[in-house]
Every structure is written in structure tokens, then in C-alpha cells.
Amino acid sequence: MSSRRIFARPARFAAIAPYVWMALFFLVPFAFVLKISLSQTAIAQPPYEPVFDLTAGWEALKAAFAALSIDNFKLLGSDDIYVFAYVRSLTVAVTATALLLLIGYPIAYGMARLPKRWQAVAMVLVIVPFWTSFLIRIYAWINILQHDGLLNQILLALHLVSQPVVWLSTDTAMYIGIVYSYLPFMILPLYATLAKMEPALEEAASDLGAPPWQVFWLVTFPLSLPGVGAGVLLCFIPIVGEFVIPDLLAGSNSLMIGQTLWLEFFTNKDWPVASAAAIVLLVVLLVPLLLYERLQKRQLEQGR
Amino acid sequence: MMRKVSRLSRFNIASLALGLAFLYLPILILVLYSFNTSRLVTVWGGWSLRWYREFFNDRAMIEAVWMSLRVAVASATIATLLGTLAAVALSRGERFRGRTLFSGMLYAPLVMPEVITGLSLLLLFVALNAERGFWTVTIAHTTLTMCFVAVVVQSRLGSLDRSLEEAAMDLGCNPVRAFVAVTLPLIAPAIVAGWMLAFTLSLDDLVIASFTTGPGSATLPIRIYSEVRLGVKPEINAICTLVIALIAVVIVIASLASKLSSSQGESAAPL
Numbered sequence: 001m002s003s004r005r006i007f008a009r010p011a012r013f014a015a016i017a018p019y020v021w022m023a024l025f026f027l028v029p030f031a032f033v034l035k036i037s038l039s040q041t042a043i044a045q046p047p048y049e050p051v052f053d054l055t056a057g058w059e060a061l062k063a064a065f066a067a068l069s070i071d072n073f074k075l076l077g078s079d080d081i082y083v084f085a086y087v088r089s090l091t092v093a094v095t096a097t098a099l100l101l102l103i104g105y106p107i108a109y110g111m112a113r114l115p116k117r118w119q120a121v122a123m124v125l126v127i128v129p130f131w132t133s134f135l136i137r138i139y140a141w142i143n144i145l146q147h148d149g150l151l152n153q154i155l156l157a158l159h160l161v162s163q164p165v166v167w168l169s170t171d172t173a174m175y176i177g178i179v180y181s182y183l184p185f186m187i188l189p190l191y192a193t194l195a196k197m198e199p200a201l202e203e204a205a206s207d208l209g210a211p212p213w214q215v216f217w218l219v220t221f222p223l224s225l226p227g228v229g230a231g232v233l234l235c236f237i238p239i240v241g242e243f244v245i246p247d248l249l250a251g252s253n254s255l256m257i258g259q260t261l262w263l264e265f266f267t268n269k270d271w272p273v274a275s276a277a278a279i280v281l282l283v284v285l286l287v288p289l290l291l292y293e294r295l296q297k298r299q300l301e302q303g304r
Numbered sequence: 305m306m307r308k309v310s311r312l313s314r315f316n317i318a319s320l321a322l323g324l325a326f327l328y329l330p331i332l333i334l335v336l337y338s339f340n341t342s343r344l345v346t347v348w349g350g351w352s353l354r355w356y357r358e359f360f361n362d363r364a365m366i367e368a369v370w371m372s373l374r375v376a377v378a379s380a381t382i383a384t385l386l387g388t389l390a391a392v393a394l395s396r397g398e399r400f401r402g403r404t405l406f407s408g409m410l411y412a413p414l415v416m417p418e419v420i421t422g423l424s425l426l427l428l429f430v431a432l433n434a435e436r437g438f439w440t441v442t443i444a445h446t447t448l449t450m451c452f453v454a455v456v457v458q459s460r461l462g463s464l465d466r467s468l469e470e471a472a473m474d475l476g477c478n479p480v481r482a483f484v485a486v487t488l489p490l491i492a493p494a495i496v497a498g499w500m501l502a503f504t505l506s507l508d509d510l511v512i513a514s515f516t517t518g519p520g521s522a523t524l525p526i527r528i529y530s531e532v533r534l535g536v537k538p539e540i541n542a543i544c545t546l547v548i549a550l551i552a553v554v555i556v557i558a559s560l561a562s563k564l565s566s567s568q569g570e571s572a573a574p575l
Contacts, residue, residue: 007469007479008398015393015406018386018450022409025447029424032431106319113312114320122320129327131551133508135525136544139532140330143337146536150333183327212313234415241417243511248532258419265423265515275427278420285417293411296455 037072037275072276082277085260086284092171092246092256093239096178100235101228103179104186108227109220111187112194119195123188130184138177138248145173145249174250178239186231193227194220226295233292237285257281335548338541355542365527365543372507372524375438379445380502386446387453387502388495392483394454395461413451421448422515429516436518444516445506452505453498460494461487500558504551 076082111122129137144150145167152164167173197220205215243258255263257277265274338356342349359365390410397403413421425444426436434440464487472482510525517523522530524547531540 007396007473007482010479011392011396012400014389015397015400018390019402019406021386021447025425025428025443026409026413029428032427033424036427107323110316110320113316125324126327129331131504131555132331132548133525135508135510135528136547137330139540139544140334142532142536143334144330180330237415238417241419243419258417261419261423274423278423281417282420289412289415292415293408296411297407
């Protein structure tokens with residue numbers, strides 16, 4: 001017992017370097033985002049009016065505080081483009097997460113029912129595509145979905161369609177891309193809870209006369225809820241802010257917030273509005289982020 | 305007689321087979337078409353290495369590959385150091401001041417939308433007047449990937465039998481020596497896995513690199529992205545195949561290394 005406490009002190013010192021790093025490159029940057037979201041747009045480089053100039057002394061600081069404005073946030077609330085972008089992001093994330101759960105659950109369930117030896121193999125098989133580049137996986141789908149792509153050729157050859165179908169630049173393509181990219185994130189937490197489940201519970205239910213769907217709905221599914229929660233959050237949060245997939249696969253007539261932010265930043269060079277959009281996005285995601293963090297912490301600390 | 309419930313139903317097998325086909329077919333098709341002679345991406349014109357030659361003659365692309373590899377090695381190495389320290393502090397440090405903030409800062413970037421992380425780091429670099437290029441991208445990638453390393457190493461530390469460390473200290477080791485002689489070899493597979501994960505995440509990243517890099521120092525994903533936006537080019541198939549091959553080699557080497565280094569013959573989990 002005492003040696004455990006002796007170990008703790010140098011272990012605490014180990015926190016110093018990563019702590020300083022994260023404070024400097026994670027926490028401080030957020031202060032900058034907040035600050036710039038409150039300043040005026042300027043046609044300059046960098047394209048915003050500096051809000052604070054610490055060298056100018058106390059009076060200047062007071063004047064700077066007086067100059068802070070929430071105009072950028074007001075703009076976000078009043079301009080339909082932004083409101084639509086937030087609504088679209090949330091709709092896409094909810095739909096895609098539901099699809100992922102529907103597709104991922106049977107796969108995770110199948111994995112958990114494999115013999116132990118094969119479970120490890122199946123897990124590696126699910127993880128390996130996650131290691132290949134994100135962009136490459138999206139590009140692979142462009143190859144398949146484009147006008148004279150493989151999918152259209154197969155459909156034409158089978159006489160299922162008489163003309164090539166437009167797949168690219170549609171929501172269908174975007175959902176395919178999202179499901180494809182995030183599937184391992186949904187399968188792994190689901191599999192982790194399903195594999196730990198006691199098989200005797202399901203057997204008992206079916207011995208007592210429950211038909212298979214009832215066994216699943218009354219026993220298996222409720223017991224797998226922690227995995228469902230982890231998988232849903234792990235997919236939902238990054239999908240809301242997704243940029244690459246909608247940009248390459250979906251049409252350009254309705255943008256998600258990640259795209260709007262990118263456009264505002266790189267094309268319109270309106271950094272204050274982009275910063276304000278980032279702050280609002282963060283506030284929208286705060287509840288799922290906190291939920292996820294608690295889940296993650298509990299899982300890691302259970303192992304102790 | 306007890307009725308044995310068949311564990312694996314036909315539905316299970318079908319969903320597994322379909323799921324794996326969905327995951328692998330697109331990548332296999334891409335690899336296959338990278339060896340296609342035809343310029344039309346979807347017409348099969350016979351086997352050739354034409355697009356690979358084209359890639360090796362593309363100076364800008366080669367430079368982007370070089371930039372990406374340098375950033376990935378540098379950021380993965382720093383991230384592994386910092387992430388391991390963070391994991392040790394969190395799983396062995398008991399309570400310390402600011403622990404909640406510390407773990408919060410480590411878990412948040414795991415799911416934080418990349419546009420936010422990228423934007424905030426760029427604003428910092430601009431405010432510091434830092435010249436954007438290799439170092440700014442490396443710092444950005446380190447910040448993101450050290451969190452993944454910390455999670456991988458922390459879960460390994462959590463499953464470790466702590467009585468081993470305690471025994472070493474009861475036998476007269478000081479805590480630092482007990483850590484180096486006992487704990488470190490045991491968590492080595494997780495550290496290797498953490499480095500691999502950090503390396504591939506860095507090689508993969510488009511959004512954060514786009515925000516934090518400067519003119520003239522594009523990474524490979526930035527180059528690929530700008531090419532893809534202009535339309536499908538067979539050369540991209542070849543580059544993607546090479547990247548997939550590189551990552552496969554890294555995974556194989558690292559898992560062999562971790563198998564050798566682990567005394568109990570356990571292999572590092574790929575995630």
C-alpha cells in the first residue's frame with residue numbers, strides 16, 4: 001500500500017510536460033478563437049482588428065474591452081445560411097448515426113457470436129480499413145460512384161437502369177461515404193459490450209420459451225446499451241463537424257457547418273465570423289462531448 | 305438432454321460477410337485500377353505500371369510525400385513521449401491538482417471536430433507570428449495524436465498487475481527505477497501501437513494540416529485533395545495504393561516488434 005503512494009509522486013511529475021503542451025496548444029488557442037470571434041472584420045493581414053494589445057497599457061486594454069462586440073454572433077443568428085448549415089449538420093449527423101447503428105449492430109453481433117479464435121481475426125479485419133487513409137477511402141468511392149463508374153456499369157449491364165444514374169454530388173453518396181468511414185467506430189464499442197455478455201442469459205431466455213426476436217429485444221439489446229451509447233457518441237460528434245465527406249461527395253447547394261466555416265475562413269477570409277461559427281458549433285456539441293468524456297473516463301478507470 | 309442453442313445463426317454469417325465485403329471491396333477496386341493502362345478510370349485496358357511512373361516523375365507530389373513523412377515521424381515521436389507521460393500521470397499519479405482539467409484536455413481532441421482544432425491552432429500561430437510550415441503542422445499533429453497515444457497506453461497501464469511494481473519497490477528499487485525496469489517493458493507493446501496510430505493519423509490528416517501549413521509546404525493529403533476536387537485521375541489511384549502499402553508495412557513491422565518485445569508473447573492490440 002505504502003509503495004503505491006511512493007509511486008504516485010514521481011508519476012505526478014510526469015504530467016508536467018504534457019500538461020504544459022496541452023495548455024499551450026489546446027487551451028490557449030481557444031482563448032484566441034473566443035477573442036477573435038468578438039472582434040471586427042478588417043481587410044488586412046491577419047484579417048481582423050486586434051482586440052487586445054498588451055503592450056499598450058491599461059487604458060488601451062479598457063478601450064479594447066469596450067470595443068468587443070457580439071455582432072458576429074448576431075450575424076450567425078440572423079443569416080439563414082448559418083442557421084440552415086447548423087440544422088443540416090445536425091440532421092445529417094442524426095440520420096447517418098442511425099444508419100451506422102442499423103448496419104453496425106448486426107456486424108458486431110455476428111462478431112461476438114464467432115468462436116473465440118475467430119473473434120480476434122474479425123476484429124483485426126474491422127480495424128485494418130480504419131488504418132488506411134480517410135481521404136483514400138472517400139476517393140475509392142468517387143471511383144465507384146462517378147458517372148461512368150463501376151456501379152453504373154454494373155447497373156447498366158444488369159439492365160436495372162437504362163441510363164447512368166447520377167450518384168456523385170448527392171446526399172446518397174454522402175451517406176455512403178459517412179457510413180463507410182465511420183463504421184469501425186460504431187462496430188468496435190458495440191462488439192466490446194456484446195462480447196462480454198454472458199451467453200447463459202440469452203440461453204435462459206430462449207429455454208423459457210422466448211422467440212429469437214424477443215430474446216434479442218428484451219435481453220441482448222438492453223444489455224448492450226453502454227456500447228450503443230459509446231458508438232453513437234463516437235460517430236455523432238465528429239460527423240456534425242465533418243468537412244471532407246460532404247465536400248467531396250455531396251452537392252454544393254446545401255452546406256454543412258464544417259464546410260461553411262471552411263468557406264468563411266479560406267474563401268471569404270472572414271476570420272471573426274468563422275471563429276464565431278466555431279464557438280457556436282462547440283456549444284452545440286458540448287452536451288454530447290461531456291457525455292462522451294464521462295463514458296471514456298469511466299471505461300478507462302474501470303480497468304484499474 | 306439439454307438443448308444446445310446454436311450460437312452462430314445464418315443471419316450472423318450473412319451480416320458478417322456483407323459487412324466485410326462493404327469494408328474491403330472499394331479499397332480492392334482502387335488498388336486494382338491503379339494497375340490499369342487505360343486513362344479512363346473505369347475501362348480495363350490491361351495491366352501496367354504507367355501511373356506509378358507518372359507519380360515518380362511528379363516533383364510536386366514527391367515533395368508532398370516527403371513533407372508528410374517528415375511530419376508524421378516527428379509528430380508521432382513527440383506525441384508518443386508526451387502521451388506516455390500523460391498516461392502514467394493519469395493512471396499512477398492518484399489525485400493531483402488540475403487532474404480533471406488535464407484529463408478533459410486529453411479526451412476532448414479525440415472527438416473534437418477537426419475544423420475547430422485546426423482553426424484554433426492557426427489563430428494561435430498567427431498571433432505568435434510563427435512562420436507556417438513543417439513545424440506548425442508538426443505541433444498541430446502532435447497535439448491531436450498525443451491524446452490517442454495517452455488513451456492506448458493508459459488502457460494498458462490500467463490492465464497491468466500493480467503488485468509487480470510494488471514488489472520491485474519492496475525489493476529496494478526507487479519508483480523511477482521500478483518504472484523503467486518493470487513497468488516500461490510491460491507497456492512497450494502499447495507504446496509501439498501508440499506510435500503507429502499517431503504516425504498513420506498524421507499521414508492521414510487533411511483538415512488540420514490545411515489550416516496550419518503555409519504556402520509552398522503542402523502535405524500529401526492536401527495535394528491529393530486538390531487533385532481529387534478537379535476530378536478523378538489514375539495517378540491518384542497509384543499514390544493511394546502506395547500509401548496503403550506503406551501503412552501495411554508499418555503495421556506488420558510494428559506488430560512483429562511488439563510481439564518480440566513482449567515477454568508474455570502478447571501482441572499489441574492494433575487500436
